[in-house]
Amino acid sequence: MNKTFIVDMTSPVIAVDWNQADGSLDNDYELTDFFNWSASDASGIQSVDWRIWKNGGSLWATDWSSDIGTSGTGYDVTTSDADVTDSTQSYILYVRATDNTGNKVNQSITFKIDRTAPILNITIDESSLYGASVDISGNCSDSVSGIDSSSIEISYDTNSTMNITWGEFSVVDSPGLDWSDTHIFQKTGNYAIRARVSDIAGNTYEGSIGVIEDFSVDIGDIIAVGQWVEGGISSAWRTGQHSGTNYHYTHDGIVRSGQELALNVTTLGSSDGWMRREGLAISNDNDIFSAWVYPVSSCEIFGMEISDGTSQLVLKFGGTQSGFGETKNLATSLVIGAWNHIMLDLDHEWATYGLGARGDTDGISIIADCESTPAGKVEAYLDDIFVYSIDSSRQIDVEADKPSISLVIEPASGDYGVDSFDINWTVTDTNYDHSYANVTDPIGGLLFTLTENTSLTPENISLAGIYSITAYAEDTIGNSNVTFLTFTIFNYQPSISLMIEPLSGYYGVDSFDLNWTITDVNLDSTYANISYPNGSLMYTLLENTTLTSENLSVAGIYSVVVYANDTLGLDNITSSTFTVTDQPPSITLLSPMNNSGDIDGDVIFSFRVDDFTGIRNCSLAVDRTVVRTNDSVSVGAQMNMSMASLGLGRHNWSIGCYDLADLMNTSAQRTLSVIKAISFGGDLTDLSTVDMQNIPNFFIRRVGYGMINFTAAIDLSEGLNLDGALTIIANAVSLDSISAPALNHSADITLYGLGFIEWPLVEKDGTLCLPPACNLLDYSAGTLLFNVSGFSNYSASDNSELVIFDANGPMGGDTNRTTGKQLKFFANYTNRISGNPVEGAGDWCNISFNPGVTLSMPYNSTSEMYEYNRSFMLSGNYSYNVSCDGTSSGHEPLNGTDYAEVPDNQLYIDVSTSAPAFEQGEAGTITTSIETSLGRPIGATVYSDAIFINETNIFGSGYLVRWWDPSWGIREPYLITENGFDDLSEFQINVTLDTAAAIADGRMRSDCADIRVVNSTNDEIPFYLEDSLSVGCGSERAILWVQVPSVPSGSTEMIYVYYNNSAASTPASDKMETFNYSVLTPTQYIVSQRMDT
Incomplete structure (x- = not known):
């Protein structure tokens, strides 16, 4: 019978915070002892218990309060209000959670209770009322937890805020905070000033006061605007117009109710050196006001006096005021006298009423200590109903400096009952x-x-x-x-230093030293509580102690809590834990994943290790051999170890770790397969994410050239040198399926950058490849997609074929058309698959001679070729080019170039005898018959293919075997005579070649790949070159076995061995074909040159 069970050795997770309304745990003080808790665990929470300690030792409750669930609210029901009003007491909250398997965890919090609201006072400066601003000051204090923040708000009328000044003042750490502010009012009405203060525990208090402000101008319905005109002795303000003999001035004004308000807007003339002056006067009656005129040379300021007969409003600006027949000394400050509660709300306050400037017309003038500044807009309010304004051209800026205070306190902080403080200030x-x-x-x-x-x-x-x-x-x-x-x-609490050594150890082996020290000049008492991993009390210690393995009965996390208090009533608490473990490290392998791959052998191995005690070191083992060790391993974090140049093939790897208790564990073993595919720049399937034994849709790409996408799953788990086996270049994909059999599967191949106009065809190993071996899938914009059943060398080629020749050439029958006779040119333009001519509607071929024009070649349905006839007047070699276009029927357009040899019609040559065997280019004598219109020549040079003979004797007749292929430069003839009176067929003979000399002279390739054998009809016949060192390629007596198709009884047969072609890189030697018989032959036939032993 099988049972499944889960082992849970992990303690629950618990979180405690204060009720949001009570504040948070960011300080010691709270409003109540209400708190919230939450707990979680994989096996579930069985219970949550708590208790509260008072004043560093005694319990509020004798029993634990309990609850069940994953979250809740706690409060000690035995606590009375009297217990929590004493702010000098400190309390410790212990919360313990137990999961369903018995694992426990504790959390402790120290707090104090503050239910007392702070004290708040707010006042205003009564003397500042009915002005443009009001001075507000306040004071707040809290004797328990201290002030946290304060703020002030000013509201207009019925709580509709206007021009609010609001924000927190600087917070200090001591109870008590003074603040002050000046607020500028801008409208008549009722204002409420409210202040708010909060202490650190969250208690708040608000206070407010009301203010009434009046900005009205009570001067009756009086407005007049006049003009000041400079006139020496008679300078004055007037309404209306006036003129005199020595001066001229004009007054334009508005007079209402016979009362006068005078304001100069412009001034005229300054030739007599007098200053300009601008000013504003407001009068409640018809009393005459005066304005003064001053010399330029003195630093004097213009002013004015307004009187209603009982009280004065005087605008005074510093300096000595001199005028016509009188001198007045004015104060240096600006004085505004109360006159019928006049209040003018101006952009630049009262200073904008008195203006002074020099007689020049631009800029700001500074005369001695007198300063003028640009003016702003002056506005006068009449009973808050009508507004009259002007733009003045100058403004004097008058502002008195406040006293400067330097305050220094030394030191800025000190110890209670010890230090003195020096308070110094200077003004x-x-x-x-x-x-x-x-x-x-x-x-x-x-x-x-x-x-x-x-x-x-x-x-x-x-x-x-x-x-x-x-x-x-x-x-x-x-x-x-x-x-x-x-x-x-x-005033410091006792300072506690707790040290536990070691912090973790092995169950039943290690001991633990518990040492604590207390720093406090007034220390009273101290002790430490040791708790088991389940939270129950183990010991209460009064001095430093060593816990041995006999004291520690279970594995788990033990807690140590140290308490201390002094004679001043200050206390402190600190805690720590140590771990007793019987579990080895837990190792998790991260990457590479199991059975994955790598393309360069440079691998990063990643893992994570978890342990109670900490990790001493971890080691990486590859193929069961340790290759790396790390002595700095972090518990619970991702760790990496790297290895470079890991070899091709399949490797296993694992991680082993020792913890600080010298417990060891080894991870499960993983497998990694390494291939070499660096040349492809990583442009292939990401092997780190797949199973190397079963890779679906494996692709390899070389950008700009081509791509292979295997349609069947591929197994590369044994490794592969892909760089050496696969080549992707322009219009060619080559895979050595012998060295890479794992890739010899069906695949889709893509070739990029092709220049074909029509769909091309696929060639395999240089030969046309047709379905089912090769299947075209798509061709567009120079990109060809096709499918292959297995791998070799693939490329794309034209879907049509063009062969051009003339009647004088070998393909044209060697008609020997001479000068003056018609010579026919042929273009055999065919479909490459069917061999049929390309001659549909719209298909054509043209011919051009160099130099010459393009001429059309008509199609001849009898010969199934395009043809063209012409004659030449002079003998020689004539180059020609043929272009054919079959795109209308889906065929690739092609062109070719050749030359026609046209002989002189007076020379006739008849070769009538055979020549002996010779090398191409070697001179020899043949028997010919030559006739010309002028008689027999004394000597002539005759060309037969690439052979030339300097002929001096003419006799007899015979034949000459044509050269098999002009690409081969040398041939050796061998005459075979049958003397046994038997008809021989598929008969093997051996030929001995000196390949060492031929290779040394450069006449043969070093690998003998250019050897070919043909019969007397120029048909290629099979042969086999021995592969041993003594008689193989490169030896002086290389043995070449040749299968002769037939030699009739008593007759001869000529065979030719060709070589000297550096481009012939594919060997033709074939042992199986050479010793293969189409029919059963007599036993005397050779089947092998030696017997295998």
Whole structure:
């Protein structure tokens, strides 16, 4: 009986966080002791338990609280409100999860409870109301967890926000935060100012205050615009027009209700050296206002005075004001007097009312210490209903400087009860009046107000935390400034250093040293709890200890928690774990995958190892031999080992690892097959992803030349030198199926970059290849796709064939057409498969002579060739070219070039005798009969193919055997005589050749591949060249066996041995064919030259 079971030795995974409404675990303080937990495990969660420790030791609850499931919310029900209001207490939450197989895991969190909201104060400067801006200040503090953030918001009317200033101020780590802001209002109405503050635990508090702002201009229905005209003594503002003898001025204005508002827009004339001046005056009655005129040479500023008889609004700009008959000293500051609550909201505030500039007409002028700046737009509001505006040409920029404060605190931080702090500030202002500094403690309370530099000693400082120093300064003009800095006083918890050696070990063997040290000048007590892997308490230790194998009863992860507190009530906790293991390393092989392949032998082996204790080293074994070792292995991470130049063939590999407990494990074994295919640049099937024993659709490609795609599954698991076996070049794919039998299967072959116009044909080993061996599939844009049943050498060729000749040539019958006689030219243009002539509608052949024009060759249905006749007046060799086009019937157009030999008609030569055997080009004597119209010649040179004879004797008659193939340069004749009175057929004779001399002289190829044997009718007959060193190719007595087709009884037969053709690279020697008989022959026939032993 078989049973299946699962072993789970992995502890659950547990996560704990605080309820979102209570904050997060990024600080020690929380609002409540509510928390969320989640747990997961492969075998499922059996239970989740928790308990809370108070003040570093005592339990809130005597029993564990429990729950079941994968997530939930925890809260200790025994806790009363009084237990959690004391912010000085710290608590430790322990959460333990148990899976369905009994594995346990613990998580602990230290926290404090803060339910007290921060304190917030917000005030405004009442004196700044009814102005263009309001000063707002505030203070917030929190004595428990401290301030986290604060913000301020200003809203207009019924919560419709307008011109909001909103954002978080800088957060400091101590309780207490001062801030201030100035807000510019731009519209009359009701405003609400709201501030918000949050402490680190998440408690918040908000406060708000209301403000009413009035921007109205209450001067009645009064507007007038006038013009200032420069006129020396009589310069003045007027309405209407006026002229005099010494000057001329004009006033254009608008007067409403008899009241006057005067504004100069332009000024005229400056020849008398007086300054221009521009100004604005507003009056509530008809009182005369004045404007002053000043010499250019003095630094004086134009001003004006407005009076309603009871109060004044005076615009004053620094300097001494001199005019006609009077001098007034003005203050250096800008003073705006209250006059019927007048409030003008202007782009450039009050400074835009007084303008001054030199008499020149361009740019900005600076006269001594007086400065003028470009003007903006001046707007005056009349009861918030009508708006009147002008563009002025100049503006004086008047702005008073604030006092400059430099505040330094040394040091910036220190230890509680130890360090002192120096507080120094300096103020820079020509009109300095007074300064002071406020010192605020960490909870926001005012500790001191200082009027001079001071040192704060430990006796002055009662709390640890962040103190703030705010320095204020004011001058006699009323300008003020403020700056602040902070310093920190640290009160440290006990510092715990826990060391466990080793962190992991082997069950039943290793011991573990537990050592901890506490650093605290006020240390009170310390202890350590050791827990089993299931979470239950093992020991409570008061001193450093060594745990031996006798103490450790189970394998797993043990936890150590160390507690410490001091006499000041500060405590601390730290924890660590150590592992006792009885499991060896777990090894996972990543790549290469099993039974995959590689194309260059440079391989990266990847794996991952998991272990409780850590890994000492891992080794790579290839073909059961260790070839690499890595001493720096990371647990749980992908690791790589590489090997270069791995040989062709099938290899096995594995990984073995030792852990820190000296436990060893070896992975399963994988197989990798290496082939060599570097020359193809990786343009082939990715062998790292396939099973090398069964590769579907295996393809190999050489870009721009060709591709092979095997249609059947291929087995390359034993390796292959593809670089040596396969060649893909232009219009050729060659595969040596003998050295690569694994690839001798059917495949689709693609040839790129072909120049054929019509569908080409496929050649195998230089011979036309037809179905079923070769099947054309597609041809377009120079790309041919065809299928083959097996492999050899494949290429594409024309689907038509063209043979051209003339009647004087051998193919034309050697008619010896001489000068003056018609000579016929032939073009045999045929379909290469059927041999039929290409002569359909639209098919044609043309002939041209060099030099000459193109002439049509009519088709002759009797000869089934294209023909053309012409005669030549002079003897000689005539070159001609024939072009044929059969594209209309799907045939490839072809052309060929040849020459016709035309002899003189006075010479007739008759060869009447045979010649002895000789080499091509060798001189010899033959018997000929020569007649000419002038009688018998004394001597003549006769050409027969490539043989020439210098003939001086003429006698007899006979025959001459024509040369078999002009590509072969030498032939040797052998005469065979039958003396046995038997008719011989398929009879073997041996011929001895001196191949050593022929090869040395360059007359024969070094591999003897150019040897051919023909009979007297120029038919090629089989032969076999011995392959031993003594009588084979390259020896002085090479034995050549020749099968003679027939020798009748008592007769002779001539055979010829040809060689001297360097292009003949394919040997014709064939042992089987030479000793093969078509019919059973008598026993005396030779079947072999020797007996095999």
